[in-house]
Amino acid sequence: MNPITYSENSVSSKLLKFLEKNYPLSKWVFLVDDQTHILCYEKILSSNFYDISIEIIQVETGEENKSIEQSIQLWETFTEYGFSKNTVLIVIGGGVLCDLGAFVASTYKRGIPYVLVPTTLLAMVDASIGGKCGVNFLQYKNQIGLFSECKRIFIDDIFLKTLPEKELICGLAEMLKHALIADYNFWKKIRKNELHNISIKQIKEATQIKMKIVLQDPYEKNVRKILNFGHTFAHAIEHLFLNENCNLSHGEAVLWGMVYELQLSVKHLKMPKKEAKEVIQFIKQYTSIPNWTSEQIKEIIIAMRQDKKNNTTNINFTLLSKIGQATFDCFLSEIEILEVFQEVNQSIK
Amino acid sequence: MNPITYSENSVSSKLLKFLEKNYPLSKWVFLVDDQTHILCYEKILSSNFYDISIEIIQVETGEENKSIEQSIQLWETFTEYGFSKNTVLIVIGGGVLCDLGAFVASTYKRGIPYVLVPTTLLAMVDASIGGKCGVNFLQYKNQIGLFSECKRIFIDDIFLKTLPEKELICGLAEMLKHALIADYNFWKKIRKNELHNISIKQIKEATQIKMKIVLQDPYEKNVRKILNFGHTFAHAIEHLFLNENCNLSHGEAVLWGMVYELQLSVKHLKMPKKEAKEVIQFIKQYTSIPNWTSEQIKEIIIAMRQDKKNNTTNINFTLLSKIGQATFDCFLSEIEILEVFQEVNQSIK
Numbered sequence: 212m213n214p215i216t217y218s219e220n221s222v223s224s225k226l227l228k229f230l231e232k233n234y235p236l237s238k239w240v241f242l243v244d245d246q247t248h249i250l251c252y253e254k255i256l257s258s259n260f261y262d263i264s265i266e267i268i269q270v271e272t273g274e275e276n277k278s279i280e281q282s283i284q285l286w287e288t289f290t291e292y293g294f295s296k297n298t299v300l301i302v303i304g305g306g307v308l309c310d311l312g313a314f315v316a317s318t319y320k321r322g323i324p325y326v327l328v329p330t331t332l333l334a335m336v337d338a339s340i341g342g343k344c345g346v347n348f349l350q351y352k353n354q355i356g357l358f359s360e361c362k363r364i365f366i367d368d369i370f371l372k373t374l375p376e377k378e379l380i381c382g383l384a385e386m387l388k389h390a391l392i393a394d395y396n397f398w399k400k401i402r403k404n405e406l407h408n409i410s411i412k413q414i415k416e417a418t419q420i421k422m423k424i425v426l427q428d429p430y431e432k433n434v435r436k437i438l439n440f441g442h443t444f445a446h447a448i449e450h451l452f453l454n455e456n457c458n459l460s461h462g463e464a465v466l467w468g469m470v471y472e473l474q475l476s477v478k479h480l481k482m483p484k485k486e487a488k489e490v491i492q493f494i495k496q497y498t499s500i501p502n503w504t505s506e507q508i509k510e511i512i513i514a515m516r517q518d519k520k521n522n523t524t525n526i527n528f529t530l531l532s533k534i535g536q537a538t539f540d541c542f543l544s545e546i547e548i549l550e551v552f553q554e555v556n557q558s559i560k
Numbered sequence: 561m562n563p564i565t566y567s568e569n570s571v572s573s574k575l576l577k578f579l580e581k582n583y584p585l586s587k588w589v590f591l592v593d594d595q596t597h598i599l600c601y602e603k604i605l606s607s608n609f610y611d612i613s614i615e616i617i618q619v620e621t622g623e624e625n626k627s628i629e630q631s632i633q634l635w636e637t638f639t640e641y642g643f644s645k646n647t648v649l650i651v652i653g654g655g656v657l658c659d660l661g662a663f664v665a666s667t668y669k670r671g672i673p674y675v676l677v678p679t680t681l682l683a684m685v686d687a688s689i690g691g692k693c694g695v696n697f698l699q700y701k702n703q704i705g706l707f708s709e710c711k712r713i714f715i716d717d718i719f720l721k722t723l724p725e726k727e728l729i730c731g732l733a734e735m736l737k738h739a740l741i742a743d744y745n746f747w748k749k750i751r752k753n754e755l756h757n758i759s760i761k762q763i764k765e766a767t768q769i770k771m772k773i774v775l776q777d778p779y780e781k782n783v784r785k786i787l788n789f790g791h792t793f794a795h796a797i798e799h800l801f802l803n804e805n806c807n808l809s810h811g812e813a814v815l816w817g818m819v820y821e822l823q824l825s826v827k828h829l830k831m832p833k834k835e836a837k838e839v840i841q842f843i844k845q846y847t848s849i850p851n852w853t854s855e856q857i858k859e860i861i862i863a864m865r866q867d868k869k870n871n872t873t874n875i876n877f878t879l880l881s882k883i884g885q886a887t888f889d890c891f892l893s894e895i896e897i898l899e900v901f902q903e904v905n906q907s908i909k
Contacts, residue, residue, distance in 0.1 A: 293865060320703060321706050321780075343670065354635070516642060
């Protein structure tokens with residue numbers, strides 16, 4: 212499922228070869244957003260696709276466009292242009308566009324083939340991997356979606372070079388998460404590494420941690436849930452920001468979420484305090500944890516109730532017993548969550 | 561996949577037992593439409609569900625409500641009521657509601673469990689079987705959808721008794737199709753049978769023909785396409801009616817579609833004329849073929865271009881070489897389709 216091609220500065224030729232081999236008679240349609248449109252021309256089309264007939268569809272960027280309304284617009288365009296199962300969609304974008312493009316492609320005419328070319332570090336190491344796709348709905352993250360398989364993921368470091376620091380930090384957040392839940396040695400490497408020196412080798416290592424987990428449990432019945440470490444808090448915090456029409460990157464929310472869930476891990480799974488502290492120190496190099504108002508905390512907890520992994524009464528977390536070892540299905544009450552908010556708030560004063 | 565429980569007049573107790581065994585801690589939510597709401601009370605809830613906490617969601621009936629707008633309303637309701645993966649949706653309805661309910665359930669939070677209780681003959685022998693779900697979009701049938709698996713299908717003849725003749729004919733259309741593509745003996749039985757005497761045994765036989773095909777090719781890469789016999793025409797005709805805001809049942813469209821595709825089978829696959837004539841005679845007991853205007857024919861052919869199974873230039877059909885033997889991926893040009901319209905028009909004058 213979801214085979215990956217890794218490359219350094221050769222995505223254009225690799226993609227062309229793949230399309231020529233697998234979809235010689237299909238219509239090739241590129242889905243881009245206002246940020247990746249130029250990237251798509253410069254890094255992909257200009258080098259090898261000269262004289263080849265393709266179509267480009269551009270949508271607006273941003274989490275708020277990962278919506279059912281945007282999906283409807285795309286389905287309309289697909290219908291209007293007469294796309295069929297002989298159309299292959301090539302998504303050139305970050306996590307938002309990968310999630311949206313995959314959702315629209317896999318529900319149009321019960322699924323047309325699609326390929327992902329992640330352009331951000333976060334999309335490379337996380338969003339494009341594992342077949343989850345979907346859109347936000349009523350301010351809830353990924354509320355509508357499904358599991359689906361793309362035909363190929365192309366990961367190339369060519370896109371990293373122009374990425375702003377903020378975007379690199381977002382990707383680092385998910386790389387760190389992969390290390391914390393499954394690989395102590397990878398944590399040691401990440402810890403030492405410079406943000407601007409992330410290599411294709413490290414990206415490969417991060418994706419392979421995720422792939423290994425996904426292959427064991429593609430539909431998230433059990434072990435795949437460990438990939439949600441940090442995400443119960445993160446999704447609820449993102450919901451709050453969506454609600455308030457404020458911008459927040461997924462990566463930053465995950466960094467914050469991990470701080471709270473590390474604290475919960477110490478309390479409920481006896482994670483060594485020292486380890487948790489080291490990780491929190493590392494995270495604090497890249498972000499500062501907000502000091503939430505009690506009104507905001509209330510809203511975040513209400514949003515957690517909508518999390519896809521809950522049972523009927525308690526909130527579901529993945530917690531760590533130590534770095535590299537995660538336990539899923541830790542159900543905690545709202546009071547226990549409130550406590551951890553107060554503790555973290557206290558510690559950042 | 562999609563296991564079926566067949567029963568005679570005992571769906572209520574069978575469904576209850578299934579839910580108690582498999583979803584004891586889940587919220588049980590019934591999805592009904594304005595026609596099946598009463599049926600649901602009378603035939604299911606009143607007998608065994610006394611004192612059991614359930615929820616009922618009612619939507620409006622009809623092909624025009626198998627839409628993305630209706631899906632959005634349902635996703636909103638699901639979110640508002642806090643449905644989670646610990647909610648099981650029980651769809652009590654005909655083909656339209658089964659398709660819609662399955663689509664909404666399998667995309668909400670990347671899929672919550674659902675059960676189908678088809679209440680029409682057509683839904684029993686066809687719509688509920690095989691995991692296709694979806695909604696119409698821009699007047700195109702099932703344009704948005706996916707393959708998904710329901711947890712159980714309950715087929716009980718209790719719902720047949722009050723079904724109007726028109727509904728029985730719709731179901732008969734798909735039973736006939738199953739016979740024509742795969743089972744000569746089943747055609748002989750159907751031919752003799754009285755419309756009002758359709759038994760659970762015959763329904764089982766029809767569903768098993770379909771199940772056998774679906775199991776060989778769940779995602780319609782090859783042999784499953786034979787189930788589309790009659791449907792290339794049928795879907796395009798339904799598109800025309802949706803466009804003109806006219807009512808047309810799927811079954812009737814399929815009966816018409818089969819007449820055209822039988823004619824194509826004689827021309828292009830040398831199906832014996834005598835056999836085709838016998839089947840067309842049989843069909844004409846239940847419906848009259850409209851005499852289309854040339855404007856309508858043009859619109860039907862344009863709609864065919866949107867069919868999910870086409871290649872880039874020609875229209876894809878399943879045709880018969882004889883009764884019980886079908887060939888998929890027969891690509892015909894628009895001119896060949898136009899000819900068959902003229903021939904059938906001629907023959908009904």
